[in-house]
Amino acid sequence: MRLLHYVGFLLLGIGLFGCTKKQEPIKTNLLIATNNGDLYNVNLTTGKLQWQILDQRNNDELTYFTQQDQTILRAYSDKRIVEIDKHTGKINWVFTDEVSPNQAEYGYDFTGVSHLLFAQYPIIQGSHFIFGNSRGEFKSVDQKTRKVKWTHQIHQPIYCSPVIFNDKVVINASSSIRTLNLVNGKRIATFDLETPAFLAPVVNDNLLYVVDEHGAVHCLDGDLNLRWAYKPEVDMFQQTKLNFTEQDIIYGDTAMVSLKKNGGKLNWRIVLPHQIDKKGKNNLLQSMEVMDDVIVANTPHYLLIVDQDNGKILKQKYFADRETIGQLKYCNGFYYYLCSDNNLYKIDQDLKKETVVAKNIKYQTDRAIDDTYIELY
Template sequence: MKKTLILASLFLLLVPLVQAQQLCFAHITDTHVGGSTGAEDLIRTVNDINSQDDINFVILSGDVTEFGSDEELNEAKSILSKFNKPWYVVPGNHDSKWSESGNNSFVRIFGCEEFSFEAGGYLFIGTASGPNMRMAPGLVPHEQIVYLDSILQNMKDPEQPIIFVNHYPLDNSLSNWYKIIDRLKTCNIQASLLGHGHANKLFDFEGIPGVMSRSNLRAKDEIGGYNIVTIKQDTMFYAERTPGVKTHEVWCRIPLVNHQFREKENDYPRPDYSGNLDYPEISTVWELQDVSDIGTGLASEKGITVYGNAAGAIVALDENTGKYLWQFQTNGKIYSTPAIAKDKVVCASTDNNIYCLDLKTGEKEWSFATGKSIVASPVIHKNSVYIGSSEGIFRSIDLKSGKLNWAFNEVNNFVESKPLVYEGTVYFGSWGNTFYALNAKTGKLEWKREKYSNRMLSPAAVWPVAANGKVFIVAPDRYMTALEAKTGEEIWHSKEYSCRESIGISDDGKLVYIKNMTEGNVDAFYTSANEQKLAWECNAELGYEIAPSPITEAGNLVFVPTTEGIVCAINKTTHQIAWKYKLSNALVNHILPIDNQRVLVSLLDGKVLCLQY
């Protein structure tokens, strides 16, 4: 009895000591190494954190680099490796959207793009947030959701408090925010830490406290900054730190408590599909959920539909039923939209190879090895395959043999888009501020346009279109441009109608289509005019729209892709919305008409569907 009392007394003495223990860590985010001061600002922060013995570890919540290039990632890793304490990192949209490696290099250089660890009794979980290779709201990739599930379902203590880390807010700026929140709420989630907004800010994510940290960049100040986070007595304190100068007053206090979400009804908004009821004539012929995300468009011929996925597979489906026909596995993620001609499928992989497969069987006919990952899409013209790469090379390859016809070795930065072959010339843009025109037979440079001052404004994601001796492009600078096809001379360059990277052309070549980035409209312009002459405009109510996917056409309908998983069909005669149909909450990669009654659609979250109208 006496021994029991002594043990009980010791326990009571220890409880306040345990509660009084402090956990201290640094929250860095949006370092943007590769930007003007990113590396210098990060070096200063690393040195400052190393000088503070009371900081236990460091969390970096994304946008490690400015452009996601191998050079920038290696530089960032070199700086971060100088920490004298543990550090944990997840990628942000700048690391994943403009990745020349197709999101392979981040894992290769940093070892992973997710983390989980325990500290101070808390379980910290971090995941990547995308969007991978496509301009769109964030999307936690499928493999990251699988990872999150594996952690949550195998916790030793289901009541252990969790702090979640992601680059994006857990709101509709992340396409699948609800999938993450619903999973976290099955456990004892107590806070979410994030970046992206470059400012210190508090959030309420359906009852989950969220804390956004300022960017590490100095911006207009002389020195950048980060946050020192202290957890004590079930409260999390954030205080901004100016490296080498001082720690400022605490700017937020977050109570860390068990919110008992499992016992509460979830009446928060979720993606709304009720608008589909307005169009009962639209039906889903078949629907497939891939095992991975899909960042490619579709190609279909002779009843066989082909696409690539982020698990590295080139997949063929029966166009009429959606049933699997064959699958060819590569060793890298695929962001290359396949091309089909003469019973052959050509598609590139981030395993550095271009593949040619038999359309009916999926058996490899040839492969062409390159020096880097390929995220560009091929086009087949006559007997040649034309495709860009991430190594500064654009190639023409013989379709039958897989032998090189020619290589143009002067491409600035990497190529992402699908090229256009028009009247003997091949056209494409790169993420190096340049748009190129090469002789399709010889690969000789005919002209190039270097109009763009910032590489992120490059005409690199657009699939160019052409008619009446003109090449039409749109770019992230929100300009639509008409160029003389033979000379590259600028015919017109207009910002009157906002746009970004989505464009299309009518089957007869008379009209070129864009969607507005901010006004929510779809506009058609005459290709014959020597000025930006509007043919018609449809108030499509698209809202803020940044999807880079191409606009397509079949019969009397124009099909417009969106970032919110909606296919919008516009009547060419009335210039009004014919129908809108929501398929998902993720980016529509591609709408491929297969006749005047059906379209195939691929979406970034791994869905492939056939719609009948």
């Protein structure tokens, strides 16, 4: 089902980031974006809503944001990139993307393609932010003046954000991975893929990792030379980003897979639990967090704690009367997640004591896929 969104206007999987470590300061605020364009800031100490931005523009794709010290840079699917004061919710400025005047010079035909921003985390590099649009343009824009510094054109819509790796911009052109010059956007190198990839590449331990739509993983160096590749025996349906432990790579769809970072050999594979006797119950992986020696993951009806070494499910919680919506996030000894009853919950690490953190967190309900994006500070 989700692949149909990729092909005919796309909702990309959520990028997940590493969470609170023991040496990091305690996080006190949770930012949650939902797929109707809304954004909420919840104080985790008081459980109160600090502020909310209700978009009311009929956005029905999940839109993402990037944190800075005092601000949030959020890209909406309707071409807007907005700077928001993360403490007050005040909108400082709005940048609206426009097709480059010289787009026709590239010779690519985008007739009939709507101008949208799909699954963009604005990548901040110095005083500029970098993003891509559905008209095949990657752009670097000055945050202060909002003037475009450079544009790099490809022949098809852009489905995910670029990343920065070794002072280069790495872009996913669906059928290939490219590196661009950070200063002028010129192409440096290309790695061709046999099967298209729709998720952003991931940088880990000075290597670049790409997972294609069927679950094959490619490990590349900074010059886009292939180090190794893994192809699963059974095609996978990729909607979630690769996650990393010190030695392994974890990802999945209806199954969860662990690979060795050194060489890409399979460690283990487990099928995620599901309720086959109840209509609508599915076990498609939505997100995961790597925590010490375990993996914490969620499907619509399960929270799971999985042993990193062998894939054994150590603990689980089943939701009979509601679903988890989108991303699971760990913070300060609790796991946080939104449910289909519009409540933001937290649960302890034993998956026993669950409490409501905030109510009336709205998400889109009249579409096939509902999702969230969560960050903490």
